[in-house]
Amino acid sequence: MSDRGPITSAANPRIRGAIALRDRAARDAQGLTIVDGVRELRRAIDADADVSEAFVCPALIDSDEAAAVVDALRRRGVPLTDVSESVFARVAFGDRAEGVVGLVSIPPSDLDRLRVGPDALVVVLEGVEKPGNLGAVLRSADGAGVDAVIFADPRTDPYNPNVVRASLGTIFGVPIAVASGSQTRDWLAHNAIRSIAARVDAALAYTAVDMRGPTALILGAEVSGLGDAWSGPDVTSVRVPMLGVADSLNVSVTAAVLMYEARRQRDEVRGQ
Amino acid sequence: MSDRGPITSAANPRIRGAIALRDRAARDAQGLTIVDGVRELRRAIDADADVSEAFVCPALIDSDEAAAVVDALRRRGVPLTDVSESVFARVAFGDRAEGVVGLVSIPPSDLDRLRVGPDALVVVLEGVEKPGNLGAVLRSADGAGVDAVIFADPRTDPYNPNVVRASLGTIFGVPIAVASGSQTRDWLAHNAIRSIAARVDAALAYTAVDMRGPTALILGAEVSGLGDAWSGPDVTSVRVPMLGVADSLNVSVTAAVLMYEARRQRDEVRGQ
Numbered sequence: 001m002s003d004r005g006p007i008t009s010a011a012n013p014r015i016r017g018a019i020a021l022r023d024r025a026a027r028d029a030q031g032l033t034i035v036d037g038v039r040e041l042r043r044a045i046d047a048d049a050d051v052s053e054a055f056v057c058p059a060l061i062d063s064d065e066a067a068a069v070v071d072a073l074r075r076r077g078v079p080l081t082d083v084s085e086s087v088f089a090r091v092a093f094g095d096r097a098e099g100v101v102g103l104v105s106i107p108p109s110d111l112d113r114l115r116v117g118p119d120a121l122v123v124v125l126e127g128v129e130k131p132g133n134l135g136a137v138l139r140s141a142d143g144a145g146v147d148a149v150i151f152a153d154p155r156t157d158p159y160n161p162n163v164v165r166a167s168l169g170t171i172f173g174v175p176i177a178v179a180s181g182s183q184t185r186d187w188l189a190h191n192a193i194r195s196i197a198a199r200v201d202a203a204l205a206y207t208a209v210d211m212r213g214p215t216a217l218i219l220g221a222e223v224s225g226l227g228d229a230w231s232g233p234d235v236t237s238v239r240v241p242m243l244g245v246a247d248s249l250n251v252s253v254t255a256a257v258l259m260y261e262a263r264r265q266r267d268e269v270r271g272q
Numbered sequence: 273m274s275d276r277g278p279i280t281s282a283a284n285p286r287i288r289g290a291i292a293l294r295d296r297a298a299r300d301a302q303g304l305t306i307v308d309g310v311r312e313l314r315r316a317i318d319a320d321a322d323v324s325e326a327f328v329c330p331a332l333i334d335s336d337e338a339a340a341v342v343d344a345l346r347r348r349g350v351p352l353t354d355v356s357e358s359v360f361a362r363v364a365f366g367d368r369a370e371g372v373v374g375l376v377s378i379p380p381s382d383l384d385r386l387r388v389g390p391d392a393l394v395v396v397l398e399g400v401e402k403p404g405n406l407g408a409v410l411r412s413a414d415g416a417g418v419d420a421v422i423f424a425d426p427r428t429d430p431y432n433p434n435v436v437r438a439s440l441g442t443i444f445g446v447p448i449a450v451a452s453g454s455q456t457r458d459w460l461a462h463n464a465i466r467s468i469a470a471r472v473d474a475a476l477a478y479t480a481v482d483m484r485g486p487t488a489l490i491l492g493a494e495v496s497g498l499g500d501a502w503s504g505p506d507v508t509s510v511r512v513p514m515l516g517v518a519d520s521l522n523v524s525v526t527a528a529v530l531m532y533e534a535r536r537q538r539d540e541v542r543g544q
Contacts, residue, residue: 043517043518046517047517136522136525139518139521139522139525140521140522140525141516142515142516142517142518143512143513143514143515143516143518143520143521144513144515144516145513145515145516168518169517169518170516170517170518172517173516173517173518174516205539207536207539240415240532241415241416241417241535241539242415243414243415243416243417243535244413244414244415244416244417244442244445244446245315245318245319245414245441245442245444245445246315246411246414246415246440246441246442246445248415249411249412249415249528250408250411250412252525253408253411253412253524253525253528256521256525256528256529257528257529257532260512260529260533261532261536263513263515264479264533267477267479267513
C-alpha cells in the first residue's frame with residue numbers, strides 16, 4: 001500500500017518528527033501540522049492543501065472512505081509510508097485509529113494577503129484559546145458561507161491539530177488570517193468593513209442590527225470577553241438575548257447564531 | 273467548615289457511593305447524580321434542586337463564589353462532610369478541583385408530568401449520545417428561553433454528570449422529560465404542538481417556516497440523523513443551509529440556530 005516502510009519503531013526520526021508537530025514550537029519551526037482522520041484529510045485534499053507526506057497503517061484502513069483517501073494521496077504523488085499498529089498508535093491522536101495521518105503545510109496567514117469581496121462576511125476571534133471552540137467556529141463558518149475567519153491575538157494557533165480535528169477539516173475550506181488586534185482593526189477600516197461585537201452586556205439585540213453589506217462579527221473568549229479596544233464609535237455592540245439562568249452562551253454557539261442571522265438577513269428569500 | 277468528617281480514605285463507603293454515581297446504574301438505583309463545580313452547584317441551589325449532601329475540601333475553597341455556595345448549602349441544612357485533598361481528587365471530576373461536589377436528587381422526568389404554556393417552544397433530542405452535545409443544547413435552551421427539552425430514546429441519561437457539567441448547571445433551570453420517541457409524538461399531538469425536524473436533506477430552509485405558536489424543534493444525532501418516524505404529514509422538515517465543504521453542523525449548533533430563530537420570530541421587536 002505504501003511507497004516506503006514499513007516503520008516499526010516509534011524511535012524512527014521521521015515518526016518522532018511527526019509526533020513533535022503536536023507542539024506548537026515544532027509546527028512553527030517546520031511550517032507543518034499533523035492531520036488525523038479520514039474526513040479531515042479528505043477535506044485537506046479537496047481544498048488543495050499541500051500534504052507533504054502521510055503515514056498509513058494498512059491494518060486499520062477498514063472503510064471505503066479511508067482507502068479512497070489513501071488512493072487520492074498516492075495519485076497526488078504524496079509520499080506514503082507504512083507504519084505498524086504500535087507506531088500508528090503513537091503518531092495518531094487518541095482513539096482516532098482511522099489508519100492514516102498526514103503532514104500538511106501550514107498556509108501563509110498574513111492578514112495583508114487576505115482578499116474579500118464587496119459584501120464580505122468576516123468573523124474575528126480575539127483571544128479564544130480552547131481548540132474545540134476554535135474548531136467549532138470554523139465548522140459553522142464553513143456552513144454559513146463566511147468569507148474569512150481572522151484569529152486576532154490568538155492564544156492557540158489555527159493549525160493546532162486539535163483545532164483542525166474539531167473543525168472536521170473545514171479549516172482547509174475557509175480563508176484564515178492571523179494578526180494582532182490592532183492590525184485587524186486597521187484592516188477592517190481599510191476595507192470599509194463595519195464591526196459588530198458580541199458582548200453579554202450590550203444594549204442592542206443582535207437581531208436589531210443590519211448585517212448586510214461588509215460586516216465583521218467580533219467574538220472574544222468566554223471568560224474574559226472582548227478587550228476594550230473593540231469598542232468606540234465604529235463598533236456596534238450586540239448581545240444574544242439570555243432568557244434563562246445563565247449569563248452567556250458558549251462562544252461557538254454565539255458565533256453560529258450571529259453568522260446564521262447575517263446569512264438570513266442577506267438571503268432574506270423566505271419560503272424556499 | 274463541615275458538620276462531619278473529615279474523611280481521609282477513598283475506601284470510605286460514602287465516598288465509594290459518591291464515586292459510583294459516575295455510572296448510570298448507580299444513578300438509576302439511588303436516584304442521585306453527582307454535581308461538580310461551584311457554578312453548577314450554585315445553579316442547582318438557585319433552581320431549588322434537592323441537594324442531599326455535599327463533600328467539601330476546605331483547602332481547595334479559594335474563591336468567594338465557592339465559599340458562598342458552601343454557605344448556601346449549610347443554610348439549607350444540606351449535610352456537609354469535609355474530605356482530604358486526596359479523597360476530593362477521587363470524588364471530583366478530572367481537574368475540577370473547586371473544593372465542593374454535591375449529590376443531587378434526580379427529579380422525576382415522566383413526560384406526562386410536563387406542563388407547557390399555550391405558545392410553548394420545545395426541543396426534542398432523539399438518540400443524541402455525546403454528553404458534551406446534550407449539555408451544550410441545554411445551555412442554549414436555557415439562553416433561548418425554551419420551555420422544555422425532551423430526551424427521546426436517549427442513549428445518555430440527562431443527569432449524567434458530564435451532561436450536567438457541559439450544561440454549566442443550566443440543566444437545573446430547564447424543564448426536562450425523558451420518553452420514547454412514540455410517547456413524545458403522542459404528547460406533542462395531544463398538546464397540539466407542531467413538529468419542525470432538522471434534516472440535512474430537507475428542501476425547506478429553517479428561516480422559511482413559521483416558528484411562532486406551539487412548536488417542537490426535533491433534532492437527531494449527527495451521524496445517524498433522525499429516525500423515519502419523525503416524518504410524515506404532521507412534521508415539517510427544515511435544513512440549516514450549508515454553504516461550504518461540510519454537509520452538517522454540530523447538533524448543538526443546529527439546535528441553537530433553530531432555537532434563536534424561533535425566539536427571533538416570536539419577539540420580532542426589531543430595533544431594541
